[in-house]
Every structure is written in C-alpha cells, then in structure tokens.
Amino acid sequence: xxxxxxxxxxxxxxxxxxxxxxxxxxxxxxxxxxxxxxxxxxxxxxxxxxxxxxxxxxxxxxxxxxxxxxxxxxxxxxxxxxxxxxxxxxxxxxxxxxxxxxxxxxxxxxxxxxxxxxxxxxxxxxxxxxxxxxxxxxxxxxxxxxxxxxxxxxxxxxxxxxxxxxxxxxxxxxxxxxxxxxxxxxxxxxxxxxxxxxxxxxxxxxxxxxxxxxxxxxxxxxxxxxxxxxxxxxxxxxxxxxxxxxxxxxxxxxxxxxxxxxxxxxxxxxxxxxxxxxxxxxxxxxxxxxxxxxxxxxxxxxxxxxxxxxxxxxxxxxxxxxxxxxxxxxxxxxxxxxxxxxxxxxxxxxxxxxxxxxxxxxxxxxx
Amino acid sequence: xxxxxxxxxxxxxxxxxxxxxxxxxxxxxxxxxxxxxxxxxxxxxxxxxxxxxxxxxxxxxxxxxxxxxxxxxxxxxxxxxxxxxxxxxxxxxxxxxxxxxxxxxxxxxxxxxxxxxxxxxxxxxxxxxxxxxxxxxxxx
Numbered sequence: 386x387x388x389x390x391x392x393x394x395x396x397x398x399x400x401x402x403x404x405x406x407x408x409x410x411x412x413x414x415x416x417x418x419x420x421x422x423x424x425x426x427x428x429x430x431x432x433x434x435x436x437x438x439x440x441x442x443x444x445x446x447x448x449x450x451x452x453x454x455x456x457x458x459x460x461x462x463x464x465x466x467x468x469x470x471x472x473x474x475x476x477x478x479x480x481x482x483x484x485x486x487x488x489x490x491x492x493x494x495x496x497x498x499x500x501x502x503x504x505x506x507x508x509x510x511x512x513x514x515x516x517x518x519x520x521x522x523x524x525x526x527x528x529x530x531x532x533x534x535x536x537x538x539x540x541x542x543x544x545x546x547x548x549x550x551x552x553x554x555x556x557x558x559x560x561x562x563x564x565x566x567x568x569x570x571x572x573x574x575x576x577x578x579x580x581x582x583x584x585x586x587x588x589x590x591x592x593x594x595x596x597x598x599x600x601x602x603x604x605x606x607x608x609x610x611x612x613x614x615x616x617x618x619x620x621x622x623x624x625x626x627x628x629x630x631x632x633x634x635x636x637x638x639x640x641x642x643x644x645x646x647x648x649x650x651x652x653x654x655x656x657x658x659x660x661x662x663x664x665x666x667x668x669x670x671x672x673x674x675x676x677x678x679x680x681x682x683x684x685x686x687x688x689x690x691x692x693x694x695x696x697x698x699x700x701x702x703x704x705x706x707x708x709x710x711x712x713x714x715x716x717x718x719x720x721x722x723x724x725x726x727x728x729x730x731x732x733x734x735x736x737x738x739x740x741x742x743x744x745x746x747x748x749x750x751x752x
Numbered sequence: 753x754x755x756x757x758x759x760x761x762x763x764x765x766x767x768x769x770x771x772x773x774x775x776x777x778x779x780x781x782x783x784x785x786x787x788x789x790x791x792x793x794x795x796x797x798x799x800x801x802x803x804x805x806x807x808x809x810x811x812x813x814x815x816x817x818x819x820x821x822x823x824x825x826x827x828x829x830x831x832x833x834x835x836x837x838x839x840x841x842x843x844x845x846x847x848x849x850x851x852x853x854x855x856x857x858x859x860x861x862x863x864x865x866x867x868x869x870x871x872x873x874x875x876x877x878x879x880x881x882x883x884x885x886x887x888x889x890x891x892x
Contacts, residue, residue: 490819490820493820505820505822533822534822689819690819692794692796692797692819693796696796696797727796727797727817730841731800731802731836731838731841
C-alpha cells in the first residue's frame with residue numbers, strides 16, 4: 386500500500402524502529418512538565434504508527450500532541466534505536482498543515498510573515514541607536530526575539546561589540562523564517578531573499594548571529610545557500626567571542642544553560658564555556674548539561690502555542706540552577722533568556738543573562 | 753458601566769494604556785482593564801518587580817505578555833512599588849478571569865496621591881476615550 390503522507394515515505398523505517406523503551410520519556414521536557422505519555426516521543430511515534438496503519442487520521446485531534454514538541458532533540462540524543470524524532474515530527478506537521486490541521490498560533494504566524502517582517506507583527510523596529518546597512522567586516526544579525534522581546538540584551542551585545550572595536554553593521558533585517566519549517570510550513574522565500582541581498586550589499590564576509598536558530602537556518606537551509614556560494618561565513622556570537630580576552634572577572638557563582646539550537650543541534654558546547662571560564666572562576670555546571678541539558682521549553686513553536694507548559698518547562702530548568710546555588714545563569718539564546726526570565730520566581734534571586742550582556746555589564750562596572 | 757460590551761467600573765480611574773487605578777488607604781492599586789485583557793487574550797506572564805522599586809510617572813516599570821502580545825506597564829503616578837500580586841506569578845490568567853478583583857497587579861505608594869486626579873474618571877470621559885480606542889483597534 387502506498388504511503389499516504391510524506392512523513393511515512395521518509396521516515397517509516399525509523400518510526401518502526403522505536404522499541405517503546407521509554408528512554409525518551411525520562412528526558413522529554415514536555416513530558417516532564419505535563420506527565421502525559423502521549424506527549425513524549427514514544428507516544429508520538431506510537432500515534433504516527435497508528436496513522437501509518439490506517440487506524441487513525443492526521444487531523445485536529447492530533448494537533449495538541451504533534452505540535453507540542455520543542456524539537457529539543459533530547460529524545461534523539463538518548464534513543465538507543467537512533468530515531469530522529471524532531472525531523473519526523475517536523476515532517477508530520479507539514480503533512481498535517483497540508484491536510485488542513487494546524488495549531489492556530491502557527492497558521493497565524495505563517496500569515497503574519499506574509500505581511501510583516503517579524504513573527505510578532507511589530508511594525509516599529511527598535512533602531513538600537515546605530516546606523517544600518519553600512520559597509521563593514523561583519524554583519525550582526527539580531528533575530529526576532531532579540532529585536533522585539535530581549536532588546537535590552539541586544540543593546541548590551543552591541544555595546545560589547547563596540548567596546549571590542551568590532552567593525553560590524555546591522556541591516557534592515559527581516560525574520561529568517563526558519564521557524565516556519567518547524568511548525569508545518571516552508572521558509573518564506575521573499576524574506577530569505579531580502580536578508581541575503583542586504584547582507585551581500587554590506588560587503589561583509591562573516592555574519593554573526595545573536596540567535597542560534599537564525600545561525601542554523603542560514604547555514605543549513607537551501608533558501609540561504611547563496612550566502613555560502615558567495616563565500617559568506619555564518620557564526621553564532623559565542624563562536625566569535627571565544628577568541629577575545631575581556632580582562633574582567635566576577636566572583637559570583639555562575640552556571641550555563643545550553644540552548645538546544647546551539648548544543649544538541651550544532652554541537653557547540655565548549656565555546657561558551659571557554660568564554661565563561663575566563664570571566665567566572667566560580668563556574669558550576671547544572672546536573673543536566675551539554676548534550677543532556679534540559680530544554681527551556683521555548684523551541685519548536687511551543688512558547689507561542691502552549692505558553693503555560695513552556696514556562697512550566699523553564700521552571701524545571703531553573704530548579705537546577707537553584708540546586709547548584711547559582712547567582713548568575715548565563716545562556717546564548719534570546720528565546721532561552723526570555724522564557725527563563727519569564728519563568729523565574731520572585732524568591733529565586735539569581736539573574737539570567739545572555740553571556741554578552743553579562744560581560745558588557747562587568748566591563749561597564751570597571752570603567 | 754458597560755461600554756460596547758466592556759465592563760468599565762465607574763468608580764475607577766483609568767490611564768491611557770488601559771490600566772485602572774483605585775485608592776486603598778495610602779496606597780493605589782493598579783490592574784489591567786477589561787478592554788485590554790480581551791484584546792490581549794490569555795495572559796501568560798506578568799513581570800513582578802521587587803518591592804520598593806522607584807516609579808516615575810509615565811515611565812515603564814514592568815512587562816506583561818500574552819501569547820501574541822507584549823505590553824508595557826507605565827507608572828500612573830510618581831512613587832514606589834509597595835507590593836505586587838504574587839498569585840500572578842503562577843496564575844497570570846487571573847487577569848483574564850477577574851481583572852478588577854483577584855487579577856489586580858500592583859500596589860503603589862504614591863509620592864503625591866493628588867496626581868491620581870490627572871487620570872480619566874467618570875462616565876463621560878471614559879466612554880469617549882474607550883469608544884475611540886475601540887475604533888482605533890478595529891482599524892488595525
């Protein structure tokens with residue numbers, strides 16, 4: 386019988402490899418926050434098997450399950466059978482959208498990006514008090530969350546780049562639209578072309594992104610291949626900063642939260658730690674770190690579609706920061722900063738920063 | 753009073769970003785009005801700054817967020833934050849459920865309580881303002 390859906394054509398063998406062992410359940414942030422087995426990877430693979438067997442349809446009844454995954458890849462990391470659950474989920478979401486079933490938040494996001502330049506439909510971008518679209522060695526690409534939700538952190542990052550005398554420019558950037566691929570749609574080609582054209586006009590040879598997801602999108606998606614063809618290198622700010630000496634130190638107890646998009650999805654674990662160790666001798670790891678880091682709950686569209694559960698996941702992560710007695714929680718992703726900061730309880734006295742913002746603050750204090 | 757289906761109690765003061773203000777002894781209580789909570793949809797986060805934070809009239813002192821919207825809360829008077837509704841930390845949806853009661857947000861100790869008189873109050877003023885707001889947001 387011919388497969389009805391794309392996810393089956395591409396991933397049938399993988400789905401059948403799921404041995405239902407439940408290793409994924411132990412590490413799934415959605416399960417951890419909700420304790421609902423249908424929401425972990427095993428539950429999702431079982432449901433997709435039922436779809437492949439023709440017992441159930443991909444329809445609205447599966448929206449809550451299949452669209453409630455942060456695509457953090459903890460399950461994939463821990464799966465003895467090597468089932469690439471995030472990729473399977475993303476493909477199944479595309480099938481669902483084709484079949485007319487989608488979480489309204491994501492259908493809305495796709496529509497927003499047809500009319501607006503960012504996922505929040507904000508029409509007045511922060512100018513960050515800097516000239517844009519200049520000729521420069523580097524382009525600094527902020528990303529939607531850094532532009533419209535964590536603008537103070539972005540301002541601090543730009544101040545840090547200025548302190549380090551980096552020759553960079555901002556551009557009139559638009560959403561990279563990579564997130565659409567996660568929630569059942571395709572990258573918006575118009576937005577991609579606009580970003581590419583603006584980057585090329587600056588003459589920059591390297592794009593530094595503030596957002597790990599933008600970095601992944603530019604590096605891996607065919608719609609952005611023109612950047613690589615033109616010899617443009619794309620790096621995340623944590624990769625850029627590791628070669629600098631900042632000549633500042635803190636005696637505070639500092640921990641680091643690995644963003645899934647930087648860690649499990651790109652294998653970047655040591656660069657941020659190299660930088661943090663230079664400035665924070667009193668560095669301490671949380672119990673789950675590097676490839677085992679607990680997701681903050683913001684990814685895969687979950688913050689937009691299931692905000693309460695998303696914040697509940699971030700609270701679980703912050704319990705670990707509390708457990709190790711951290712005074713400062715650093716990370717390298719504006720979505721993580723945003724969700725963790727939203728989740729922080731008043732009784733939790735630690736502070737949450739992007740590493741750049743924290744370093745900038747230390748440098749500011751010594752001036 | 754009810755204006756186009758929105759509940760806007762007569763006895764409250766309103767500031768232009770849709771936060772209501774009420775006197776309580778030496779303090780002022782602030783919350784979000786019915787129009788704003790309907791427009792915002794389900795509130796998922798309310799920033800609850802530390803007690804004692806200095807507030808400057810018209811300046812942002814907190815953020816509030818629904819799934820689709822990020823709002824800023826501006827100080828309606830000069831003063832300092834006396835206390836916050838800690839229930840909102842784990843249950844921000846109280847704003848949607850009961851914006852004038854259990855969903856109150858902050859209590860402020862004003863430098864000069866008289867500044868409250870610069871806010872809108874009374875059927876005529878509130879109705880004129882809200883109808884214009886309804887029209888403005890309908891256009892958007």
